[in-house]
Amino acid sequence: MALRLTLKPNEKIVINGxxxxxxxxxxxxxxENHADIVRGVDLLAEDEAGTPVKNVYYFIQSCLLRPDIRDELVPVIHKDLAKLVPIFHEEIGGHIFEAANHVSAADFYKAMRALRPLIEYEARLLDMIKGKENLATAAE
Incomplete structure (x- = not known):
């Protein structure tokens, strides 16, 4: 089955690197055939990978963009995903297992997509922590 992509004006896409x-x-x-494809809006810059979930996302993205390093990165990704499991509650943690399954199947784009809700959740948690730290600092 063919994949149809509609590109916006000036939109970037990466196909097989x-x-x-x-x-x-x-x-x-x-x-018309299988290719490693990712839209530019789904790419994470290396300097943006500053949290545990974004770091794993960046490694998965690297596997998608650079097939030559996949064999090295897949075990690292699985290990880092396993470290995330006890941190997140069951409802959101299901995305971790979904991402791990996609990585095992070498479907890296779907693995990235599975982590997006986790990235959003992680950002909300970090914002809450920063808010509490700011309140504590202001109270002193």
Whole structure:
């Protein structure tokens, strides 16, 4: 089954490691066979990978973009995902197991997609912690 992608004007997409940028108009691409594909909006810059979940996401992204390092990174990703399990409650933690299953199946884009809700949840937790620290500092 073919994959249809509609690209916004000037949107980036990476196909098998090749960065492609759309022109000024909306375009549709049809990918007829299997390829490693990720949209530019789904990419995380290395300097943004400063939290445990974003770090794992970045490693998964690296597997998607660089097939030559997959064999090295997959065990690291599984180990880092396992470290996250006791941190998150069962409802949100299911995304960790989903990501691990996708990594095992070498479906790295789906693994990244599985971690997105966890990244959002982690950000909310970190914002709450920062808010409490700011309150404590202000009270002193």
């Amino acid at each position: 090749c960065v492609i940028r759309n022109a000024d108009r909306r375009q549709m691409l049809t990918i």
